[in-house]
Amino acid sequence: xxxxxxxxxxxxxxxxxxxxxxxxxxxxxxxxxxxxxxxxxxxxxxxxxxxxxxxxxxxxxxxxxxxxxxxxxxxxxxxxxxxxxxxxxxxxxxxxxxxxxxxxxxxxxxxxxxxxxxxxxxxxxxxxxxxxxxxxxxxxxxxxxxxxxxxxxxxxxxxxxxxxxxxxxxxxxxxxxxxxxxxxxxxxxxxxxxxxxxxxxxxxxxxxxxxxxxxxxxxxxxxxxxxxxxxxxxxxxxxx
Numbered sequence: 001x002x003x004x005x006x007x008x009x010x011x012x013x014x015x016x017x018x019x020x021x022x023x024x025x026x027x028x029x030x031x032x033x034x035x036x037x038x039x040x041x042x043x044x045x046x047x048x049x050x051x052x053x054x055x056x057x058x059x060x061x062x063x064x065x066x067x068x069x070x071x072x073x074x075x076x077x078x079x080x081x082x083x084x085x086x087x088x089x090x091x092x093x094x095x096x097x098x099x100x101x102x103x104x105x106x107x108x109x110x111x112x113x114x115x116x117x118x119x120x121x122x123x124x125x126x127x128x129x130x131x132x133x134x135x136x137x138x139x140x141x142x143x144x145x146x147x148x149x150x151x152x153x154x155x156x157x158x159x160x161x162x163x164x165x166x167x168x169x170x171x172x173x174x175x176x177x178x179x180x181x182x183x184x185x186x187x188x189x190x191x192x193x194x195x196x197x198x199x200x201x202x203x204x205x206x207x208x209x210x211x212x213x214x215x216x217x218x219x220x221x222x223x224x225x226x227x228x229x230x231x232x233x234x235x236x237x238x239x240x
Contacts (some may be wrong), residue, residue, distance in 0.1 A: 005065040013056045037095040046089040053079040071177040102154035111146040132181035135189040
């Protein structure tokens with residue numbers, strides 16, 4: 001993307017579009033982790049309170065000239081007041097997806113004869129996550145007996161998804177502001193960007209997406225995994 005004409009705006013529910021100006025932002029995204037969008041804004045309204053921001057829907061728009069290139073939407077879960085230079089107040093906002101709300105509630109529940117899609121639908125809908133879709137290539141049979149024991153809804157769902165070989169990510173529409181959570185059990189459900197050139201000179205104007213830097217990293221991890229099943233009807237069954 002060319003830097004020419006690049007600008008950013010942040011729309012927050014309850015505030016006029018001209019009430020804030022984006023100073024900078026950082027977006028952290030990876031599979032199976034709720035994204036975190038950190039935005040620094042300035043406002044000529046120094047009397048804005050935390051209630052003007054917290055739990056509000058926010059949309060960051062990346063523009064090139066008058067054409068929107070990308071949208072990132074979420075809810076504001078944290079606000080920090082910055083410096084006041086007597087004509088503008090700085091604020092630092094943290095924006096997360098609706099899935100983040102699932103981490104606020106802990107529960108003790110038993111689910112019987114439900115598959116992963118039904119379980120996911122129940123917990124996501126209870127936490128207000130309505131924009132989501134499953135993209136499954138494998139069968140996921142109903143679980144005879146499943147217990148949530150003192151876990152947050154997000155930890156419980158993450159554990160079940162991991163057991164089923166499911167990962168998740170936020171899908172952003174190529175055109176428009178549509179965004180939704182996608183549950184997927186195969187890499188076939190992930191779109192590819194194709195070949196991408198390497199351009200280490202970030203000062204040059206570029207018209208296509210490119211890689212500006214990369215690093216090699218190595219990390220140790222489990223070499224094997226062993227799972228065991230359990231049925232409450234026959235507790236002594238080995239389940240291998």
